[in-house]
Amino acid sequence: MIDFDKLRALPLFTDLSDERLRWLAEHLTEIHVKAGDVLVREGETKPVFFLVLEGECLATTSSVARQIPTNRFVAPSFFGGASLLAGRPSPGTLTAATDSHLALLPEHAFRELLRASETFSRVIFRSTLDRLTSLEATVRNREKLAALGTLAAGLAHELNNPSAAVARTADCAVATLAILKDAAVALGHSAIPSEAMSALDSLGARKGQSSGIAANALQLSAAEDALHEWLGKRGVEQPWLMAPCLARIGITPADLEPIAGCLSDEQFVASIRWLAATLELRSLVEETRRGAVRISEIVKAMKSYAYMDQAPQQAVDLHDGIDDTLTIMHHRLKHGVTVRREYDRSLPHLVVHGSELNQVWTNLIDNAIDAMEDKGEIVIRTSRDANDAVIEITDNGPGIAPEVMPHLFEPFFTTKPLGQGTGLGLDLSYQTVVQRHGGEIRVESRPGRTTFQVRLPLAPRAPASG
Template structure:
């Protein structure tokens, strides 16, 4: 029989009577475990209360795809009470950190002891609350760090494209500038008439970017081939270098035929080289400008999203926060998600914790993308209902199962596979909207239509009726 002195050393059993302790000993099963043995696995049901008499056990929990340590149970200690009390699967995985000696109490005996001993039940409830609070705080902080890492990776990806484009076009601009210099020298030696020079210049302006209908890839390729063949027949050297930039802005052989008829071969060749180099340089400068503007937009959105260098609570336009969030999440949306905006711009500014609300929009939009498996439509709608600002985020995914709905905002509840979700995104959103801002968050779901509705008071609840 188990040593009752060892049992009394375990905190929940310290105040049991001798009779209760003997009863407990009769219902316990002793086991020896080797280091590394898994005693309870996250997400699985284990109807046993574990008592650590010798050795040490390590608890871990998935956060994203990473297992993080959450607790250590060093003898004399215990674990497993949370799952038995709540009737839920194990919130984490527990494995033996060293060789050890444990005692197992079946669920039925555990619950009998809860009813029979007030001291035992008080100890179990207190320790369970403390452990759940510590676990939630630990995983919540980890979740925020993981979200920050994902956000940083997305931003790096978004910044990489325009910054790479700027670097690439800058290199090309150096080469094109050298070509333009050579073309200008050849142009000066050809003694091209001033009126022909003006015609070339005006052709570049008249046919410039945005001055004509956009051609699709096939039409563009055909136009380049036609112009390349025409220039080659006229004896123009390396026409493949000039045809693409001329065709890109809509210049066709018919536009150049009047000049070709007026100028000799040397003059026309010099003029075409100069025009092509000028247009190419203009195109490169415009591409560089677009890349720089995109970088500026991303940096501006990030500063607004995080409310960098600003007070935590201030009057904000909700639409600005939503748009900043969409900009930051562009890397997730561009793979197949369209966003339709139905904004009521008459909504007044709200005094809120802007960066925390932006995290709510991030969580809801991220969940919508996951629900649609990266392809579908998200509708973001804002409006006013009495004294509340109403924000709705709707996706056309498969919907939420009825049995899942009551558990949506419970901490650690997730329908995602193990390692892909911590179940804290909606919990954090609920805490932010309801407890932090005195609002409400509601859900309506059916196949093809799931709406998360966030209601925020336009004024603090105490002032709304004044």
């Protein structure tokens, strides 16, 4: 039988009589566990109450495929009351952190003590409330950090593409500049007539502005082959290096025939080398410009998304926040999700916490993408209804099961596999919309159409209590 002194060391049992302690000891089952032994897994139902008599146990919960610590129970301590009170599976995994001595109290004896001992019930309810509050706060913070990490990873990927393109084209531009220098020297030595030089320069400028004939890859390939063959017959060395940049802007053998007819072979070869190098350098500079513009757009969207260096609450255009969110989520959209915007641009600016609302759009769009399994259409619609701004995010996924709908905004409720979701995204969205901004968030769903509707007051009003 368990030593009464060990039981009395627990604050749960300070007011129990010796008779009740004997009754308790008769209902307890002692176990000795090794460090690392799992006592109960997240999502598992185990109808026992745990008393830690010696040693230490660790509670963890899964978040984005990782186990994060949420609590430690150092002897003398206890855990498991919240699951028994709620009749729900364990919210986390409990593991022995050290070799430990525990006692297990079955559910029926646990409930008997709740009725018989005021001290026991008070300590249980108080500790359960404190632990659930702590757990929720911990997981909320980790959820926000995990979401930030996911966005950062996506942004890094999005920035990598244009930055790599800029670096690559800069290297090519250096090499092309050297080729252009050699071509210019050869052009000077060949004493090409000024009229032919003007014709070459005009041809490159005119064709570049008209965007050429490259309607598709097949046409472009055919045009390159024709130029390749024609240049080779004219004695141009390595024509396969020059044909692509000429064909890309629509230059054809017919365009070059008049110039070739008034030049010697040496002059024509020098002029073609100069023209091809000039056009290639122009193309590389334009590609570098596009990469730099894309980097600037991403950085600008991220600063606006987070409202960096700005007041936390201010008048904002909701559409700018939604567009910024879509920009930084591009890595999730580009594999098969199309977005259709139906904006009512007459909506006035709203005084809101902009960065917090952007997190709401992120959660709703991310859920829509998951529901459609990365393929489908999202429609984002804004409108005005009386004194509210209405934002609707609709996906054409399979819909939400009727039995799930009542639980959507409950904390920790999720239909995703263990480790892939904490069930706090919609709860955080609800708190932001309802409690922080005095708005409403609704959902309607049927197969092929799910709509989350966010309603925000055009004029500030008192947030909902809760």
